[in-house]
Amino acid sequence: MLSRIAIKRCFSQTTINPYKVSVLGACGGIGQPLSLLLKLNPKVTSLNLYDLKNAKGVATDLSHIPTNSTVKGFSADEADGLHNALKDSDLVVIPAGVPRKPGMTRDDLFNINAGIVYDLAKATAEAAPNACVLIISNPVNSTVPIVAEVFKKLGKYNPKKLFGVTTLDSIRSARFLSELTNTDPTQNKRISIIGGHSGVTILPLLSQDELASTKLSKEQKDALIHRIQFGGDEVVKAKNGAGSATLSMAQAGSKFADAVLKGLAGEENVIEPTFIDSPILKDEGIDFFAQLVKLGPEGVKEILPIGNLSKEELELLENCKDALKKNIKKGTDFVDNKHL
Ligand SMILES: NC(=O)C1=CN([C@@H]2O[C@H](COP(=O)(O)OP(=O)(O)OC[C@H]3O[C@@H](n4cnc5c(N)ncnc54)[C@H](O)[C@@H]3O)[C@@H](O)[C@H]2O)C=CC1
Numbered sequence: 001m002l003s004r005i006a007i008k009r010c011f012s013q014t015t016i017n018p019y020k021v022s023v024l025g026a027c028g029g030i031g032q033p034l035s036l037l038l039k040l041n042p043k044v045t046s047l048n049l050y051d052l053k054n055a056k057g058v059a060t061d062l063s064h065i066p067t068n069s070t071v072k073g074f075s076a077d078e079a080d081g082l083h084n085a086l087k088d089s090d091l092v093v094i095p096a097g098v099p100r101k102p103g104m105t106r107d108d109l110f111n112i113n114a115g116i117v118y119d120l121a122k123a124t125a126e127a128a129p130n131a132c133v134l135i136i137s138n139p140v141n142s143t144v145p146i147v148a149e150v151f152k153k154l155g156k157y158n159p160k161k162l163f164g165v166t167t168l169d170s171i172r173s174a175r176f177l178s179e180l181t182n183t184d185p186t187q188n189k190r191i192s193i194i195g196g197h198s199g200v201t202i203l204p205l206l207s208q209d210e211l212a213s214t215k216l217s218k219e220q221k222d223a224l225i226h227r228i229q230f231g232g233d234e235v236v237k238a239k240n241g242a243g244s245a246t247l248s249m250a251q252a253g254s255k256f257a258d259a260v261l262k263g264l265a266g267e268e269n270v271i272e273p274t275f276i277d278s279p280i281l282k283d284e285g286i287d288f289f290a291q292l293v294k295l296g297p298e299g300v301k302e303i304l305p306i307g308n309l310s311k312e313e314l315e316l317l318e319n320c321k322d323a324l325k326k327n328i329k330k331g332t333d334f335v336d337n338k339h340l
């Protein structure tokens, strides 16, 4: 006969962990497919969708999918909609904001998206201060510092629980490398990418990848680095005014959210790249940096070393520092100039 405790232990090992996830900006190009993928994730048992409008419609649609989660929609026009969406969330994903059009840089989105992210960060710090917060809205190099500053001002900042989502750069690297080497993209390791999430601040470390470093010519390596750095522009150009990456981003966001939930659930060796509060270049005034982290029950469990860089990669790192520093400062200054 099994004791009650043994039965409970067996039960909890075989069942899913109940996590409550909120998506802010859930009805947009990224928000909808991302919410679909989260609805399919067995770790998510409660899914709250928030947007300026139409969140109830999208939520009702998703709620008919027979997976083990309830879906609720909350809109800006209902009293306390945002706070009710966020309340008690374990994980908050933020893809709210405008996307690029051809000819724009991510930094050109700052004027609109900074204010959107600021408001959502304030509400998150108030209603879900212990949640892991995943920032997708661009420019990530500035929006993550905005969220950090808001949380700091409200006395709720936990650097282990704030993540800029840079997963799309790393999934692109696996796909682009497979095209060059005629290999299976599902089997390739993703290339380690450090720095930030725009143009030259995206720094793929090809020298650390066996396939890339041994099979590619110098020209191919340079072309691959450029393609990873400007992969977003490829999509913006092809969509020709109708936005930027949404479906690949939804897959990337879902993958990263799943990794964070795995970490919260105590799974071992969950490693992903992300833009986080990192000590690595703090003495040079760069408070946030993208690199691999190990995820755990408290969010970031360990920030992993970036490893050895080739001479060319060290030069690229030098070149990206200025832009990264400016992007980060722009975000922190934005909040410093506001009265919370
Ligand atoms: N981190 C990354 O790798 C990537 C980031 N992005 C960024 O993600 C953001 C969203 O892109 P899309 O989904 O294509 O844009 P979209 O315009 O299709 O959707 C944005 C959604 O945000 C909502 N929204 C705007 N203000 C809001 C507020 N105050 N509260 C709640 N919701 C609000 C809109 O109503 C809309 O439904 C953009 O800033 C884009 O640059 C896009 C691709 C990759």
Ligand SMILES: O=C([O-])CC(=O)C(=O)O
Binding pocket: 099, 100, 106, 138, 168, 169, 231, 232, 233, 235, 236, 244, 245
């Ligand atoms: O390029 C953009 O504006 C959207 C983005 O961040 C990406 O696709 O990497």
